[in-house]
Amino acid sequence: MADQAKGSLLTKSLKKWTRTKTKVLQNLGKAEKTLDEKLDENAHKLERQQEVATKLHKELKGYIHCAKAMQAASKNLYEVLQETYEEDWDDHENVKSTLTSIELMWHNYIQNLHDSVNEPLNNYMSHFPNLRQRISKRGRKLTDFDNAKHNLDVLENAKKKDEAKIKKAQDELDEAKKIYQQINDDLHTDLPMFHESRVNFYASTFQSLFNSEEIFHGEVFKLSKEINSLAEKLAKSSEQIKFQPRPVSAHTQGEVNGHPELLEENGHGSSPVVSASVPKVKHTEEEDEEEDPKTSDHGIYENSELENNMSEKETKDDSKSESKEPASTEEKTNEPSTTQEIEKKVNGAVEETGSQNSEDSAPAYPPPVPPSEEPAPVPVTPEKHDQHSPIGSPAYDTPPSKMPDDKEDKEEEEEEKEEDAPTEHEDSNLYEVPTSNKPVELPEGVLYQVQATHPYANEDEDELTFEAGEIIYVVPFDNPDEQDDGWAMGQKKADGTKGVFPLNFTKKL
Secondary structure, eight states: OHHHHHHHHHHHHHHHHHHHHHHHHHHHTSSOOOOOHHHHHHHHHHHHHHHHHHHHHHHHHHHHHHHHHHHHHHHHHHHHHHHHSOTTSTTHHHHHHHHHHHHHHHHHHHHHIIIIIIHHHHHHHTHHHHHHHHHHHHHHHHHHHHHHHHHHHHHHTSSSOOHHHHHHHHHHHHHHHHHHHHHHHHHHHHHHHHHHHHHHHHHHHHHHHHHHHHHHHHHHHHHHHHHHHHHHHHHHHSOOOOOOOOOOOHHHHTSBTTBTHHHHHHTSOOOSOOOSOOOOOOOOHHHHHHSOTTTSGGGGGOOHHHHHHHHHHHHHHHHHHTSOHHHHHHHHHHHHHHHHHHHHHHHHHHHHHHHHHHHHTSOOOOOOOOTTSOOOOOOOOOOOOOTTOGGGSHHHHSOGGGSOOHHHHHHHHHHHHHHHSOOHHHHHHHTOOOGGGSOOOOOTTOOEEEEESSOBOOSSTTBOOBOTTOEEEEEOOSSGGGOOTTEEEEEETTTOOEEEEEGGGEEEO
C-alpha cells in the first residue's frame, strides 16, 4: 500500500516535471505548441460569465439578508402597533388581523426569494467550478500531447534511429492525442452552450424576482390601505380633541406685551430703569382743596416755599370771610390765580427734582486730584422711603459712600472662583476609567467579539447558525481573497463552531 502510494506520487512528480520542461522549450521556440483560439475565446467568456454571476449572487445574498432584517424590524413594529391600538377602540380585531397578515406576507416574500431566486442561482454557480476544472485538465493533456509529439520528432530526426523507441513514442503520441481530443471536443460543445444558456437563466431569474416583489408589495399595499381606512374611521368617530399648549406667562418672559414698566404694576417685579422726566398731572380746584399736599403724588417735593404759600392762602381766606359780599366775589377771582401759581411752583420743583435724579443715577465718583491735594468728602444723600418716589426704591437708598470698593469686589470674585473650582478628589476621578469600560482579554488570534442581535440560520455549509444574544469571536480569514463585504469569519464562544456570518445581524462589543 505504501509502495503504491509512493509510486503514484513519483509518477505525478515526473509528469509535472515533464510538462514544465515542455513549456520551457515551447517558450524558447524549441518545441511546437498546439494553439486553439476558439477554445481560448470560450474560456475567456466563461471567466467573464462567472464574474458577473458571482457579483449577482453576492448582492442577492445581501439583499435577502437585509430583507430578513427588515422583516424582524417590521414584526417588532407591528407588535407595538397592536399594543398601541387599544381593545375598546373600533375595529380592534380587524386591525390586529390585518397586521398579522402583513407579517405573513413578509414571511412568504422571504421564502419566495430564497426558493425561486437564490436556489436557482446557487445551482447555476455550481457549474463554473466543474467547467474550469475541465479546462485546466484539457490544458495539461494538451501539454502531454505536445511533449509526446516533440519526443517522436527528436527520435525520428536522430542520426542513429532506434525503431523500438520510435514505435513506443508513436504509441504514446496516439494515446495522448486521443485523450486530448476527447476533452477538447467536449469543451467545444459545452462551453458555447453554457454561455448561451445564460440568457434564458437570467430571464427566468428576473421574472421570479420581480414576480415576488409584485405580489409582496401589491398585497402589502392593499393591507396598508385597509388599515388606513380603519384609522380614518376611528378619527371620525372620536371627538377629535386636540391638545392646545398654554401660552407662556408674562413674568417668565420678563415683560408684558413689550412694556417692562407694566411688571411693577402687576406685581411681577420692578423695572431697573427710572425715567428722569415726570409727567405733569392736571388737577381741578376741588381736587386741590381736598388733597393734602403731603399725601398726594406731589408730596415727595415738599419744601419750605410750598408751605409758606399754603399758609398765606389760609390767611387770605380767613380775612376775606369777614368782609362783605363783593369781597367774596373778589376771592373767587383771586383763587384761580393762587392755584395757578401753586401749580407753576410745583411743576418747577418737579423739573428740578427730575434733573437732580438724572444726576444721581450715575455713580458719584470723585474727580481725580493731584497727589498734593486731598479729595473732598463726598456728600451723603439723605435716605427717602416714600413708596411713590423712584428715588426711594432700594436701588437708590444706598449712598455712594457705602458702595463696595474695587478691593472688596476682587475678594468676592476670588471666593466665587474657589467655590466653583473642583476639589482634589474630583480631579483624581476625572480621568478614572470605569470598570465596565476596561478592555476585555480576548483569546489569541481573535480580532474582536460581537453579539448577535437577531437569529440567523445558515444557507451554505461554510456559514454559522446562531441565536440572538450569542457571543461570536471574529477571527481573520485563512485566505483574505475569500472575504466578502459585510461578512466576517467567526467562531462561536459557546461551542467553538467556526464559519462566516453577516455582520448586520450582530453588534460589536
